Amino acid sequence: MLHKITGLTVQDVRFPTSLEQHGSDAMHTDPDYSVAYVVIDTDCGLKGFGFTFTLGKGTEIVVCAVEAVAALVVGKSLQEIVSDFRGFYRLLTSDGQMRWISVLFQCFMFLNCRLIQLGPEKGVIHLAVAGVLNAVWDLWARAEGKPLWKLLVDMDPKQIVSCIDFRYITDALTEEEAVDILMKAQEGKQRREDHMLEEGYPAYTTSCAWLGYSDQLLKQLCTDALKSGWTKFKVKVGADLEDDIRRCRLIRQMIGPDNTLMIDANQRWDVAEAISWVSSLAEFKPLWIEEPTSPDDILGHAAISKALAPLGIGVASGEQCHNRVMFKQFLQASALQFVQIDSCRLGSVNENLAVLLMAHKFRVPVCPHAGGVGLCELVQHLILFDYIGVSASLSNRMCEYVDHLHEHFTSPVVIHDAHYMPPKDPGYSCEMLESSVQRHQYPEGDVWKLKTN
Structure with a gap:
């Protein structure tokens, strides 16, 4: 099966952990452990689940960012993604407009228009990318019938390396070194x-x-x-x-x-x-x-x-x-x-x-x-x-x-x-x-x- 992605939904899910001071530290005194929870649907019924972690307030902003990224995912097949995972990763992290330092999202449902700090490859948009890609990896592992760690362990070294974007890090690690x-x-x-x-x-x-x-x-x-x-x-x-x-x-x-x-x-x-x-x-x-x-x-x-x-x-x-x-x-x-x-x-x-x-x-x-x-x-x-x-x-x-x-x-x-x-x-x-x-x-x-x- 191609496992074509037919839909992507995201929900703001929060747990009131601040009530009992769970997670409290010197800088985050009242965290409510939360996630932007992503579900990917496919044409064959298989689903992929993913999330990105937050501390409560602001989760709605990450939800908006996930919804903005979703258009780059829906319509693609799992095989299309994993056969060029490096290219797909770069597609999500290098959108010519969203990677700019800040973007005005029209988040009327949650925020009534608000300035949000984004990329490149950091901040809200990177959290959103993580949530979406976590769901893609979950989908891939489910399609192979393996826990993710076993999927990675069983991969050929060159296939693992093909999933990595080496842009900006070749002065520290090259593809050849990674394969070695x-x-x-x-x-x-x-x-x-x-x-x-x-x-x-x-x-x-x-x-x-x-x-x-x-x-x-x-x-x-x-x-x-x-x-x-x-x-x-x-x-x-x-x-x-x-x-x-x-x-x-x-x-x-x-x-x-x-x-x-x-x-x-x-x-x-x-x-x-x-x-x-x-x-x-x-x-x-x-x-x-x-x-x-x-x-x-x-x-x-x-x-x-x-x-x-x-x-x-x-x-x-x-x-x-x-x-x-x-x-x-x-x-x-x-x-x-x-x-x-x-x-x-x-x-x-x-x-x-x-x-x-x-x-x-x-x-x-x-x-x-x-x-x-x-x-x-x-x-x-x-x-x-x-x-x-x-x-x-x-x-x-x-x-x-x-x-x-x-x-x-x-x-x-x-x-x-x-x-x-x-x-x-x-x-x-x-x-x-x-x-x-x-x-x-x-x-x-x-x-x-x-x-x-």
């Missing part, structure tokens, strides 16, 4: 796949120490996590130094000296402030400081990395890194010791593949950002492929896990002994329960009607 990396990873690939199927991919938890949680809740969650086998914990910091010292001391006492601790400032500080603040927390032996300053400040991250190296503290970032070009520069500048890809911030699987390959070339471990709503479901596929098909290493590698909202998915993540177990259902694990979509659709869903009444 993937060819070298063929050795031992089946053994690594078997290892993942048996033991899973190591994870760390962020669920214990959101900034808005009380000490009592923090202690209880740490106790429960330790009993469940967790050994790697991340703490939100950045609002108040004395409070950070107290909370980090509490967490370190709870988890003991041998377990791993990471800290995350969510872009709170200037460069000098970051160095000073993290130095004050060095006694608690954090493995990394995450997003210490503006996610766009490549040289600032490099300066922080250099200053904290003698303390044995690395720098991690990437969840708000716009595109492969920025990741290229972070790697070239030795500004990161841990690369954090995101399944919705970048332009879907295609662009994440480019970053995985660059990270491998620069010998920087990938530790994905997850959490949110559905991010764990998606990024598990990417990190499984990274280990099996690219890096062949678990050294200093782990994937974030947040224990929220998985019950709304038809194929939720499976965690066993603090490890992601490989998904078995065909697709990209994007499909949400229809009842959850309807109940949480904004603003018409029952959850939001009750909240406003």
